Amino acid sequence: MNVITVPPSLDDQTFEQVLEQLAPLPADARILIDARNTTWASPYGLTALLTLAQTRAEKPQFMPPERDDTSSYWSRARFFDYAGELFEIKGKVPARGTERESRTLLEVTPVSRSDDVHKVVERIKDKAANILTQNLHLESRAVMGFAMALSEACQNIVEHAGRGGWVAVQNYNYRKRMGRHVVQIAVCDAGVGIRQSLESGNRRPLTDRWDDGVALETAVIQGTSRFPDPGRGQGFKGIRGYLRKWKGKLAVRSGTARVAEVPPWDDDVVRRDHLAPMPGTQLFIMIPEELER
Secondary structure, eight states: OEEEEOOSEESTTTHHHHHHHHTTSOTTSOEEEEOTTOOEEOHHHHHHHHHHHHTOSSOOEEEOOSSHHHHHHHHHTTHHHHHHHHSEEOSOOOOOOSOOOOSEEEEEEEEOSHHHHHHHHHHHHHHHHHIIIIISOOOTTHHHHHHHHHHHHHHHIIIIISSOEEEEEEEEEOTTTTSSEEEEEEEEEOSSHHHHHHHHTTOOOSOSOOSHHHHHIIIIISOOOSSOSTTTTHHHHHHHHHHHHTTOEEEEEEETEEEEEOOTTOOOOSEEOSOOOEEEEEEEEEEEOOOOO
């Protein structure tokens, strides 16, 4: 049994540690994902764990966080509702209990059809309006763009993944790192990925330099779609435009590369290559509180 240790704080950056441990192992290797010492996970961390399980030929074993407050939050976020189908869980999983209001805007939710996208957006719209205007102090017209960004990110799964994926949205106080409230959207799938999607539509650019990084820049930055129809490929363009207006961040990972639209408040790099491989496409969006009124 190969033990994969989940870091104490699991987000889009530290999830790379999980993938690096997996990289030397074949897809059919038996693995145990040990999250016993994990004390915090972002929406990206939770959805990426489920996506990872989908990539394995044999159902992985999973050890949940030992801290009650962490495990309880994962349960409220509905992680264990789906983890029970994808992992062989070793350890105690708390019951979700009665529904109650939490900081989570949208719990972990599966997406595989366009109908799912509409349901996701409808479920979150009213709550998002309060969060964006009251917690993030954004103008009311930011709500429409937020719904669009969420819809486009989820629609990416339907049109390009070739299989279902996961979405989660959370509002929380990010004062330790940013000194303000944020809303974070994570959309992850284990499908064909950006490069293969472009190749399937014969939309690969005429260049000898073709890899996951170039494919990501072609799709995310240049807005190229695998569909030749005029107007297609506008999803990423629309998301980037919205996030620029509200000083948000977008990061897209696919295969062995990652590209990011980096706002002034962040020190992330614009592109990373030669990462540990991960099938499919994983999106991370963060919208911060507006400090200047």
